[in-house]
Amino acid sequence: MGVPLLVLLLGLLIFHLGLCVWVVLKHFLMAELPSTLQHTVKMRFLHCMLLYVITLGNILDKMKICSMPKFSRFIHDRLSIKKKDPKMVVTDLHFGTIPVRLFQPKATSCSPRRGIIFYHGGGSVVGSLDSYHNFCLLLARETDSVLLAVGYRKLPYYHYPAITTDCLNAAIHFLKWLKSYGVDPSRVVICGESIGGGAAAHVTQALVGHKDLPQIWAQVLIYPLIQAINFQLPSAQQNQNIPFLTWDFLIMCICRYMAIDLSWKDAILKGAFIPPETWKKYRKWLSSDNIPKSFKKKYQEPEYPGPFNEAAYLEAKHLLDVHHAPLLADDETIAQLPETFLVSCGHDILRDDALLYKKRLEDQGVTVSWYNVEDGFHGCMVLYDKKFFSFSCSCKIFNAVVSYIKGI
CATH class of the missing domain: 3.40.50.1820 (Alpha/Beta hydrolase fold, catalytic domain)
Incomplete structure (x- = not known):
């Protein structure tokens, strides 16, 4: 029982690492940050987070596990401390x-x-x-x-x-x-x-x-x-x-x-x-x-x-x-x-x-x-x-x- 669980966890880790790499590459290849924009490091981080959530949501949507909008709102709300x-x-x-x-x-x-x-x-x-x-x-x-x-x-x-x-x-x-x-x-x-x-x-x-x-x-x-x-x-x-x-x-x-x-x-x-x-x-x-x-x-x-x-x-x-x-x-x-x-x-x-x-x-x-x-x-x-x-x-x-x- 321990080995299959370990394989599953390892697979999930590799999947998320791969997704992170893809998101970062997409951001640096596609996103434009003019010189007049302040705090570009913060902006890049937040945009990568958004791309990560939307991409993972699309994957879950295609797998019919959870719709992308519903997943995205769930994550957004969890990050909002009232x-x-x-x-x-x-x-x-x-x-x-x-x-x-x-x-x-x-x-x-x-x-x-x-x-x-x-x-x-x-x-x-x-x-x-x-x-x-x-x-x-x-x-x-x-x-x-x-x-x-x-x-x-x-x-x-x-x-x-x-x-x-x-x-x-x-x-x-x-x-x-x-x-x-x-x-x-x-x-x-x-x-x-x-x-x-x-x-x-x-x-x-x-x-x-x-x-x-x-x-x-x-x-x-x-x-x-x-x-x-x-x-x-x-x-x-x-x-x-x-x-x-x-x-x-x-x-x-x-x-x-x-x-x-x-x-x-x-x-x-x-x-x-x-x-x-x-x-x-x-x-x-x-x-x-x-x-x-x-x-x-x-x-x-x-x-x-x-x-x-x-x-x-x-x-x-x-x-x-x-x-x-x-x-x-x-x-x-x-x-x-x-x-x-x-x-x-x-x-x-x-x-x-x-x-x-x-x-x-x-x-x-x-x-x-x-x-x-x-x-x-x-x-x-x-x-x-x-x-x-x-x-x-x-x-x-x-x-x-x-x-x-x-x-x-």
Whole structure:
């Protein structure tokens, strides 16, 4: 009995060592770390960890042991140590079937507090109420707000439009019961990061039509995913291999969530799924012409979109749905949106999504504040409280968000 066990343990050790070597080689061969990025050793280590977890998750997925998203979230949550704060009350609730977490200051207030509805990031692969717990706790405490974090449904069991549906339903429920949570109905902020930023943009647009509910005071969108149509923008070319959101990982997350087979990846990247009449209609909002010249360094304008492929369109046409692409909302809806705070990062593949939405909002007279962190990268915000693994750009974003919310 001892010999077979020893052989098994030795085999597992060799497997994991081989996987580690493969991950390190892939990182050094594929990843790009510009000189302006700080703490490159930390970044390389964290990216190798991410690649290791995703790769092991894919192996377990193919062996039908555990799905990659479920495994990745499990590991991510285990690495997140939830803090306690004696000045805050944290309550886990359910709005119907949607798990939410409420963060409330303990101190009594002579008037109702500001409310924040927060949607986390993670591309529907990673991210949860637990992994964003500390960020939400700190944000609620520093802004003296009541914060609702929404634990929307994710992969592998739920696909589009589960995220936007859950986020909207949770927001409506919260808005109906603001007074019971001690929230001032005239001071509600919707905030989201990455795919959660896209969900925040969609929810804010959807609530424009709900005249029976309190109107949103402001929206805070942190490096949001505003569209998944034009993948040939300058930031996509410049940052396609920057950890932690590479081109390949972004496309994988989008295809999995939208239930699109990865064999259509090239057609999506080249825009071959976009009908000519659709591009003609939306080009004014999606084109790289809207990106300032200062952000087009080392950018080669591609022939875009590629030759139309009807089969690709039938497979991926829901990428053109306004629920997934808030940038495509009509002018009337955009014009009614509240003031907006947009955060972008210089080394983020989604940087230009924020720039496109900024112009879209400003063209319709919406007040926009914009904060671009030149040395920032996608996902840095969630590392804000990770001590040794935190980055200066993480602190910059957190402080900017706190300052904006307290100042409106």
